[in-house]
Amino acid sequence: METATERQDAKRAKTEHQAAEGAEPMAVDDAVQQKDAAPPEQQQQTGPSMRFLMTQYYKKLFPVQQMFKWLCYGNDSSHAAADGSFSSRRELCFTLEGDIFVRYQSYKSWTDLATDLARKVPSKIDIGPVYTHDPRQRAKYAKDFKPVQRELVIDIDMTDYDELRTCGSGGHICSRCWPFIAVAIQVLDTALREDFGFQHILWVYSGRRGVHCWVADEGARLLADDVRASVVGYLSVIRGVEGGMAKLGMGMVKHPALERAERLLRSAWRQHLLPEQCLLDEPQHYNALLQYIPDEELRSSLAAKWAKGGQGIVPGGNRRASAAAAAAGDSVSLSVRRWDELEKAVKEQASRLPSGKAAKALEKSLDDIIFAYSYPRLDVEVTKKMNHLLKAPFCVHPKTGKVCVPIDPEAAWDFDPDDVPTVQQLVQEINEQQQDAGASPQQQQQAAGAEGWRGTSLEPYIAAFASSFLSPLAASSKAALNERAQAAAAEQRTQRADVSW
Numbered sequence: 001m002e003t004a005t006e007r008q009d010a011k012r013a014k015t016e017h018q019a020a021e022g023a024e025p026m027a028v029d030d031a032v033q034q035k036d037a038a039p040p041e042q043q044q045q046t047g048p049s050m051r052f053l054m055t056q057y058y059k060k061l062f063p064v065q066q067m068f069k070w071l072c073y074g075n076d077s078s079h080a081a082a083d084g085s086f087s088s089r090r091e092l093c094f095t096l097e098g099d100i101f102v103r104y105q106s107y108k109s110w111t112d113l114a115t116d117l118a119r120k121v122p123s124k125i126d127i128g129p130v131y132t133h134d135p136r137q138r139a140k141y142a143k144d145f146k147p148v149q150r151e152l153v154i155d156i157d158m159t160d161y162d163e164l165r166t167c168g169s170g171g172h173i174c175s176r177c178w179p180f181i182a183v184a185i186q187v188l189d190t191a192l193r194e195d196f197g198f199q200h201i202l203w204v205y206s207g208r209r210g211v212h213c214w215v216a217d218e219g220a221r222l223l224a225d226d227v228r229a230s231v232v233g234y235l236s237v238i239r240g241v242e243g244g245m246a247k248l249g250m251g252m253v254k255h256p257a258l259e260r261a262e263r264l265l266r267s268a269w270r271q272h273l274l275p276e277q278c279l280l281d282e283p284q285h286y287n288a289l290l291q292y293i294p295d296e297e298l299r300s301s302l303a304a305k306w307a308k309g310g311q312g313i314v315p316g317g318n319r320r321a322s323a324a325a326a327a328a329g330d331s332v333s334l335s336v337r338r339w340d341e342l343e344k345a346v347k348e349q350a351s352r353l354p355s356g357k358a359a360k361a362l363e364k365s366l367d368d369i370i371f372a373y374s375y376p377r378l379d380v381e382v383t384k385k386m387n388h389l390l391k392a393p394f395c396v397h398p399k400t401g402k403v404c405v406p407i408d409p410e411a412a413w414d415f416d417p418d419d420v421p422t423v424q425q426l427v428q429e430i431n432e433q434q435q436d437a438g439a440s441p442q443q444q445q446q447a448a449g450a451e452g453w454r455g456t457s458l459e460p461y462i463a464a465f466a467s468s469f470l471s472p473l474a475a476s477s478k479a480a481l482n483e484r485a486q487a488a489a490a491e492q493r494t495q496r497a498d499v500s501w
């Protein structure tokens with residue numbers, strides 16, 4: 001049963017959460033709630049309720065042991081330098097039915113967490129920081145209760161690309177707008193590794209319209225809030241959008257990190273963004289892009305040419321025309337050809353300008369377009385504060401039913417948000433396994449137990465999480481604990497030597 005204190009916490013937390021996250025309502029689907037409330041006959045018609053599916057998910061599919069192991073960083077081991085209080089100082093926040101936030105939950109072991117998940121069946125789990133003390137006892141410590149570490153996190157939301165994407169907006173995401181996310185992952189992952197030296201980086205699909213990045217290196221976890229703000233400042237180029245145009249924090253001379261980003265962006269631009277988004281096919285899209293060219297004559301001449309179909313261009317250019325061109329074996333899409341034309345026209349015009357400065361400014365507008373359209377757009381507030389909550393990997397998105405699965409940054413281009421397993425699909429898969437007459441008793445037992453994810457579509461994601469993230473992280477956590485133990489032993493030796501004098 002939920003205690004009175006828990007209810008109070010939930011109420012207070014809801015207010016705090018809303019204050020922190022702005023007015024955006026929590027993602028609990030009304031339809032799902034109605035379904036939960038539906039009488040049994042109706043439930044049979046619409047399939048199992050979300051509550052039932054989530055109960056099955058936490059019992060058999062959610063990789064609770066692996067998640068807990070990650071969040072302990074070796075402190076759950078019997079290592080001499082392990083900090084036994086570590087896991088109970090980490091905040092988890094549950095969203096329960098009816099949009100209720102229960103903040104400041106903490107657990108001593110993965111089995112305690114598994115039991116509570118099965119009991120509370122949260123529609124969402126958020127991960128908060130590790131505090132000085134157990135967050136359940138925060139009242140006792142008053143001002144001494146504060147966050148001491150937390151992964152460095154980055155949030156990218158597809159709605160920040162709404163004025164650019166041509167395939168949809170809001171909660172929409174598809175394989176055609178995914179390239180915006182894929183290039184963002186590529187640019188940020190490279191910067192985090194090469195410029196900051198971070199190694200333990202986890203990318204996760206948010207289950208609906210974005211991705212999260214978790215940097216778990218100890219150096220990242222210990223960053224103070226002001227340093228987090230500097231990191232996100234360093235990684236950001238787009239300083240807002242005004243009149244449909246992105247304001248760019250980028251001068252004529254680029255920082256080497258932006259030069260490196262530009263190489264990645266340019267290749268994504270021609271190979272994916274232009275052809276897949278058809279950014280220059282239709283007037284409302286090419287007119288928006290042409291705004292970045294600071295030469296009115298050039299803008300209008302290109303727009304007029306493209307409106308007529310233009311030279312060498314599929315007449316009446318539109319997406320269907322592009323598709324027809326592609327079907328006819330024309331490998332260069334309409335938008336790519338128009339971009340080449342635009343680039344050529346800008347360069348020719350620049351060479352005609354008497355002032356070198358004006359020529360450079362005109363040429364820079366090409367870079368500006370590429371950065372405005374494809375440089376990662378970050379929700380900076382999420383990164384700035386150690387105590388900002390962020391949805392846990394392997395949660396189920398309440399609106400889509402999709403699992404928040406890890407993404408291999410090396411294969412970000414191949415990731416398709418439509419292929420991500422849903423809770424409905426996974427529960428069906430374990431049911432089929434259990435009923436499969438051909439399955440061995442061991443397989444049937446497995447499907448009924450806590451590691452029911454084995455053999456389902458979720459298994460490859462959990463396996464990748466374990467091998468690419470958890471396992472190297474465990475090795476580095478162990479090395480850090482060894483170092484700590486050696487330092488403590490050396491300290492003791494010094495003390496003993498002092499005494500013997």
Ligand SMILES: [Zn+2]
Nearest residue numbers: 167173174177
């Ligand atoms: Zn799309």
